[in-house]
Amino acid sequence: MDTVLWAISVTLGAAVLALAVVAVVHRVARRLGRRSVLLRELSDHAHRPFQVAMTVLAIEVGVRATGGEFAGRDVVLHLLVLAVIAAFAWLLAALALVVEDVAVSRVRTDVPDNLRARKVQTQVRLLRRVTVAAVVVVTFGIMLMTFPHVRAVGASLLASAGIIGVVAALAAQSTLGNIFAGLQLTFSDALRLDDVVVVEDEWGRIEELTLTTVVVQIWDDRRLIMPTTYFTTRPFQNWTRTGSAVLGTAEFDLDWAVPVQDMREELRTLLEGSQLWDGRVCVLQVTDAVGGMIRVRALVSANDAPTLWDLRCLVREHFVGWIRDRQPTSLPRVRAEVGDGANRLAWQWVRPSTAHDVRPGRRDVPTEPDDDARVFGGSPEGEARAAEFEGPPERSDPDESRT
Known part of the structure; x- marks a missing residue:
């Protein structure tokens, strides 16, 4: 009886001592955590698994050192060993998660240019899942290896590992393909959290990966x-691959009588008075002129896709009213002309205008469009945009250069 009481007292004392040590370490970590993000995260998220691991370890050491021989001693020690393995696996997973949380906290996503932050956040979330899965698998394997019978059949299991691997690969081909695709997306930067994409003709953002x-x-x-x-086998649109700023269009089918230059100036006035425009691109061009109507396209820019959507709607709504009230003759219409008895039409007697004559003899007519009429050129942004779509510079012929 004295031996049993002594063993119980020593075991409980070891557990209490372990709890006291953990409490002291926790208090010190919280105090130092005011200056260190890592220590603060450790004190908040690793305290409980550290407490359980140290307590279980103290109990196991106490029982092994003072328990002596008693009925069921091997079973009790085996259970304690399993508990120690599980507790330290919990602690290891908690420490890995703390490190990942600290890595995420060092980058901010509430800033306009948050590409790097979203990249780190995406990779950390995937690594978190991989880390937890790896810890669970390794822990389960270590716990199984504590059983003598499992170690005895290990050789036969390894001998048939080739067949089992082939069967498992065939059975889990789709799952493994998705897993490798997820890792490929994460570390190739093809897709990140909060990226704006167009998939299956649907526009949205990546909420979870x-x-x-x-x-x-x-x-x-x-x-x-x-x-x-x-996302690894089919094409999709990523509007925020290198930045959140995007371009968008608003198109109008109008009559040939529309004053394009006046419409261009009206677009500039509208955008300069709107907070939705980011000041980069303001271009209005005639992109088509067939079928009795012309197609006028307004190209505008915004800081992000939601703002661009509102800006495009604003441009459409404004020009619907502007054309209706200020330029009603520019509305789309179908003409029917009737000639006289000699089949002569009225427009044949109108003297042609020379307002758009660009022949060399007319020097007073500009042949170069203004900045708001050019997508690739006319401004530093337009020149840079044109350079992105130009091919490599042509090499000069060495023989010609010598001559």
Whole structure:
């Protein structure tokens, strides 16, 4: 009886001492955590697993050192060993998660240029899942290896590992493909959290990215859940691949009588008075002139896709009213002309205008469009945009250069 009481007292004392040490370490970490993000995260998220791991370890050491021989001693020690393994696996996973949280906290996503932050956040979230899965698998394997019978059949399991691997690969081909696709998306920067994409003719943002699925939050708050292999095998639009600023168009089918230059000046006035415009691109061009009407396209820019949507709608609404009230003759219409008895039409007697005569003899007529009529040129942004779509510079012939 004295031996049993002594063993129980020593074991409980070891557990209490372990709890006291953990409490002291926790208090010190919280105090130092006022200056260190890492220590603050450790004190908040690793305290409980550290407490459990140290307590279970103290109990196991106490029982092994003072328990002596008693009925069921091997079973109790084996259970304590399993508990120690599980507790330290919990602690290891908590420490890995703390490190990942600290890495995420060092980058901010509430800034306009948050590409790097979203990249780090995406990679950390995928690594978090991989880390937890790896810790669970390794822990389960270590716990199984504590059983003598499992170690005895290990050789036979390794001998048949080739066959089992082939069967498992065939059975989990789709799952493994999604997992590798998720890792490929994460570390190739092809897709990140909060990226704005167009998938299956749906416009939305990447809300969640896991090893097997991608959740796209569509603009009307629906969710499109797709396998990760979709984004590695099929094309999709990523509007925020290198930046959030984008270009958009508003098109109008109008009559040939529309004053294009006046419309161009009206677009500039509208954008300069709107907070939705980012000041980069303001271009109005005639992109088509067939079928009795011309197509006028307004090209505008904004800081992000939602703002661009509102800006495009604003441009359309404004010009609907402007054309209706200020330029009613520019509305689309179908003409029917009737000639006289000699089949002569009235427009044949109108003297042609020379306002748009660009022949060399007329020097007073400019032949170069202004900045608002050019997408590729006319401004530093337009020149840079044109350079992106130009081919490599032509090499000069060495023989010609010598002559």
